[in-house]
Every structure is written in structure tokens, then in C-alpha cells.
Amino acid sequence: MPADIPFGFGPSGGDVPDPNDPRQMQQFLSQLQQLFATPSGGPVNWDLARQLAQAHLTGGGPAAGVSQFPVGFAMPGAPMPATEPADPDAAKPVGDPAVTAVERAAVIEALRLADLWLEPESALPSGVRSTAAWSRGEWLNQTLPIWRKLCDPVAARMVSAMTELVPEEMRAQMGPMTSMVASLGGALLGGQLGTALGSLAAEVLSAGDIGLPLGPAGTAALLPANIAEYGKGLEVPDDQVRLYVALREAAHQRLFGHVPWLRGHVFAAVEAYAAGIHVDREAIEEAMSRIDPSTLGNDPQELVLEGIFTPEDTPQQRAALARLETALALVEGWVCHVVDRAAGERLPDVVKLSEAFRRRRAAGGPAEQTFAALVGLELRPRRLREATALWNALTEHRGVSGRDALWGHPDLLPDEEAFADPDLFARTQLDLGDLGFSEEFGSLGEPSADEKKPSPGEEKPPSDGES
Template sequence: MTDIPFGFSVPGGTPDPNDPQQVARFLSQLQQFLTTPGSGGPVNWDLAKQVAINQLSSDDPALGLEDRAQLAEAMQLADLWLNPVTTLPTGVTSTTTWTRRDWVDNTLPVWQKLCDPVAGRMVSSMGDLVPEELRGQLGPMNAMVQSLGGAMFGGQLGAALASLAGEVLSDSDIGLPLGPAGVAGLLPTNIAAYGEGLELPADQVRLYTALREAAHHRLYAHVPWLRGHMLTAVEAYAQGITVNREAVEEALGHVDPTNPESMQDLNFEGVFTPEDTPAQRAALNRLETSLALVEGWVTHVVAAAVADRLPNVERLAEAFRRRRAEGGPAEQTFAALVGLELRPRRLREATALWEALREHRGIDGRDAVWSHPDLLPSADDFSEPEAFAATASFDLGDMGFDLPHPDAPGESKDEPGKDKPED
């Protein structure tokens, strides 16, 4: 395999430049690799998946029946503990355990939606950025170079997603609804590794992870506008990420069409940068505020559900809060790749705001804020949570909003998690 710096490899090895047959074979294999059929969009997602799976193949332990039983039990208990502390009923229809490769398989469709806007600009820019004299020299390789953007981005994304798959604990771990609706996908391998790092009992880490997953699902299942709101916030920010012309020109300037090995010298680091415009700053503010509100609510209700039930609850809560606020190495790598930082920077303030709403309005009044996006606090309200909770009063019935009720048909407060099959 011949390694290419932007995240994937080409079969066939490095050719001898003096051997026309080897060069021809290499170019044929490279062109086939770069034009692997994908989804029809700007990113070669088949290639991204292939890269991710290959990277994970040597470090993705198989899961046993005990893993499944432990996490199914933890999710049932999590739903039971959450019932008294929120009006939103369970949003989990099934609980399943995922390997790291399973996580890639099940979240790839959402990543495609989030990353295609950035990739589209990259691919469309490739042809324009190739110097005129180089285009003439490339000849039949020109089409291959034009497709390089989609393949390069697919390869980078595949490597980044593989790294993320080694860190995430569940499908909603980064605050976005990445997996299928209603399916609580938990990664026991990563949960166990995370618990060992904290030096806390495995069952407590497992239960706390299940509580956070169950809380996320309650929000996304019973706040019908939230999923679209969150994904739109990410897309709006992604629309303001631009291609750095100088970085692409510099990278392509190192390509020698007579030397296939020069393709290995491509380095597209720093190609994607966010625009420093009022619109982009506003989009970033909306994204960070939305993430903070979701994660703050989850942190708040989980704390209320746990109360005095777990002896290490403070350590668990602080570890998870710090983990979400700072992001892990893989998350930082992903942010550097596509310019998307999916971290709630004001998590503590958002949590305090939900706590203030609970104190002033009770559980019903706090959860009523999710009835419509216009009712959500703004970033400015984070600084004055007591003032917002005390003054932002309204009658939702008069405004025509319908709230989910904990005794809604089909939900049982006495038997949480019942009839949720194990995948």
C-alpha cells in the first residue's frame, strides 16, 4: 500500500518511475481509487467509510452478551430515575451495543449532511485553483485531479471519524442526534476505557453514561423541532467556512505530473477556515448556544435524577462536564479538519440557567421552554439566569403550544424501558 498524507492509502505500492508499466498501473489504480463510486455528492463517502473501517479493524473488540445485558439494564434504570425529574417521557425505543465500526455505520448519514456543504466548496474550487499551465500538462490526469477534492476530503473524514469512534461513548455523546431516532447506541469498549481512566467503578460509569444518553433521547424525541434546529445550526456555520486559495495552490504546486510519487507530497492542512464576518460570528453564536442549552439541560436533569443515589456523582459529573467542554483529541482533530467545533463552551452557565428555571417555575415550567425555539434563552441570558427565570413568564396555553405530558398514551411511568427490545 502507498500511503498518501491526507488520510488513506493506494494499493499497489510505490512504482519505479523508470518502469512505464509500473507507472501506468499505479496511475490506473490511483484513478480508480479516487473515483470509487460514492453517494453522488461532493465527498466520496464510500471511501470515507472504507478508510474508517480499515483504521478500526485492528482495534475494535467484539462485544459479548454480558456487554449487552449490562447496558440494557443500565438504560432501563436510567429511564426509571429520569421519570420523576422531567415531563418529557422516554425517547428510547430500543437499546443496542455498538462496536466502533457500528458507530461509523450508524452515524455516517448525519455526518454526510453536516460535512457536504464544506466539501462542496472544496471540490468546486479544485478545478479553478489548478494553474493553467499545470492543467495542460496533466492532460488525461486532469479529471483525476478535479476529483481529488472529494477523495481527499473523504479520506480525511474517514480517518477523523475512526479517531472519534475510539472516543465516543454513545450515539448522542457530542450533543447531536447522530444515530437513528429512538435507538440508544452505546459503545461498551469506550465506556470501559473511559471508566478505567477515571478510576471509578464500571457500573457507575455505565449508568451515568446511560442516564445522559436517555436524557438526550427524551429531548430529541419529544421536542419535534429540535433535531432540525440543531442540524441547521451546524449547517449554517458550515456554510461560512471557506477554502483557503493560497493553501490549495501551494499544495497543488508540488504536484509533478511526470512523477506519480509527487502525489504523496500533497498537504492540505489549513485549507478550510471560517470566515470572519458578522454573519459567521452570529452562526457560531447560535451553534454554541444551542449546544450549550442541550448539554446544560441534560447535565441538570441527570444531576437531579442521580441525587444521592451514586456515591461518586460529583466526580462523574465534573469529569463529564470537563470532557464535553474541552473535547477530546479526536474531536479537536475533527474540528481542525472541517472547522466545526462541537463543544458547548458555556456549559456551566447553561446548566445554572436550567437550575434557575427549575427553582422559579418547577419541572413543568422548565421543560415548557422547549415548546418553541423562540422561548429558548439567548446567549445573553446565560449571564443572568435568575433574571431570565424570574421575568420570562408566559402562558403557553394562550400561545397555543402543546406540551408532552408524562402520562401521555403509550408511556408508563411505572415501567420505564418496557418492551424495548435488545438489538
């Protein structure tokens, strides 16, 4: 009895070729390779992910440019499935309204004012080189390169595990099968990542909203449509919500713009954690067995891949997770601390806004939770309140310069023990407030005479679109 074709592509799966007929199998594999081609050459079909994310926002289908799996896909010889989903509400587009001139002007003004308010509360100079008001689709396109960097290491592990599920005897007999399975994995994960990112695009409020530098360096960007939607449940004036989001975005830009090692440090922590993620091969095999080749593609979420990644319970993986959680908490805690100090008595509803944002970051939104389940990576700070208290204590004991001097090198940052007793750490930490920063570590602390001189165009934040 010949080995079955893996992942549900068998004699019962519709109009499928006979595994014993080399000519039919060659044609079948060639068609699948065309359908599941990964243009980027990586483990994820990111072109497909972008198309599906945009379709999720706008409601577009094959006619809107989504011509690959899974939308509207049918196996060779099978009838084309209907493009309308069985449950219209399940695929109801969230919409992607264009940014108006009034909204763009309000965003630019909010970011300009936010940067001004942050000036006395941070030893870090402004990191805003350009400002932008993004639609949801623009956020998606601008941040996709970073998502690729974050997701590819985990995706590669899943695709490798899928390839290993091909029976050994079939690998020797049918060389194209291995590459076909890898392409299938890239298409499946690309489809689900695209849907997850499309949902996330409808939730994020700014480029740095989830604590990572997702957008182009130096570009402070807000999403007016999402800010307006988020503000509806707060019972706070729209201008206050927008300004609070602008303060958070401008604070992120200062941190990642003037701490040269921080971006690499955070991404290295993500990659180290991803490297220790275990791929549940049984879960992959079970998911693949649910594929129905005759209907595959009616719904991008038809084949649910969530839950196939689990952290390895090893000392190395626990250490990697601790480094990632500490890094995310320190970044987010610093942002919360300096923003609340800057807003101070200027925003009447600052207490309500601060608490709402802390809860939001600590819990993560629905789309963020879906993304975490899909790739096994949570991007929310688990110890946000402790980190904020730690930065508060450092400011009280060391001042603004002494606090921000700790960003001069990763070895100076508080560790897990510091979270337990912030006051003790702040009192015993070496006072670095008067040391400034060398060129090796960046330009924190008091700027030099040259740094104090504004370069052309720095008297005010540049207008939207400038770089």
C-alpha cells in the same frame, strides 16, 4: 512552455505522461478517474472514508477491502509502495472488540434504569424505542449518514476551491481535468475524514455523546469498550460509569425524540455556520504541491489538509457561530442538569462523574479536536457551565414543566443575554408550565389520557435490536 499539471503531477513526479501528448494524457486521466471515483456522487468519497475508518480500528489494509486511495496506491508505472508504514506505532490499530452477551445485558439494564430515574426529572417522556450495545465499527456504520450530512457542505467548498486552481487554459484544453481534480479532492478528504472518524470511534461513549443525534432516531446505544477504557482513569466503579453514560444517552433521546424541531434546528445552525467558512486557497495549493505521485498512499495522513478552513469575520458568520454555540450549549446544559438531578444521591460518585464529563465535553477529545481542525467545525459547547446554571435557575423558579415548556418552540429558548443573568431570565420569563404543548410543537408537559396509556411493549425498554 506548456502549463504544468497542477498539484505536483509534473515531469519530476515519477512515471507521469507528457502533457503535450494527448494520447498519454487521456490514458493518464482515465486511470486517475477510476482511482478517484466517488461512488456517492457527492463531494466526499464516503465509501473510502468508511473503509479507512474501519481499517484504522482493525488494522486492515488492501486485503481487508481497502483497495482505493490512499492505502497501497501508486501512480501508473510506479512501483507499489510497501503496505507496512515506516513507523509501525503511527498506524497501530486501536482494536474493535465484539460486544459480549454480558456487556449487552449490562447496557440494556443500565438504559432501563436510567430511563426510570429520569422520569420525575423531565416533562419529556421516554425517547428510547430500542436499545443497543455497539462495537466501535457499529458506531461508525450507524452514524456515517449523519456525518455525511454534516461534512458535505464544507467539503463541497473545498472541492470547488481545488477545481478553481486548475489553470484557465487547461480547463479549456482538457475538460476531464476538472472532474479529475474534483474526484481527487473527494478522495483526499474522504481519506482524512475516514481516519479522523476511525479515531473518534475509539473515543465516543454513546450515540449522543457529542451532543448531536448521530444514530437512528429512538435508538439508545452505548459503546462498552470505550466506556471501560474511559472509566480506567476515573477511579469510579464500572457500573456507576456505565449508568451515568446511560443517563446522558437516555436524556438525549428524550430531548431529540420529543422536540420535533430540534434536530432540524441544530443541523440548520451547523449548515449556516459551514456556509460562511472561508476556504484558504493558498493553503490548498501548498498542500497539493507536496504530493509525491510515486509514494502517495503510504500513509492516509501524508497529505495534511487541516487548517484550510477559517470562519469569515463577518456579522453573518459571527451570528451563525453564536446560534450554533448557543444551540449546542443549551442541549448539553439541559442534559447535564437533568442527569445530575436524576443521579442525585443514587450514585455515590456523581459529583466526580459530573465534573469529569463537563471537562471532557468542554475540551473535546483528541479525535474530536482533529475532526474540528479538518473540517473547520467545533462540536463542543463553549458555554456549558452557564447553560447548566440557566436550566438550574429555570427549574428553581418555574419547576420541571415550566422549564421544559421552553422547548416548545425555538423562539422560546434562552438567548445569549440569558446566559449572563440566569436568575433574572428565570424570574421574568413567562411561566408556561400549565400550558402544555400543542400537536404543532410536540408532546411536552402533561401527557393526555391517550398518551398515558402504554402501547404494547412500552412497560419496559425493548430489547437490543428491536425497533
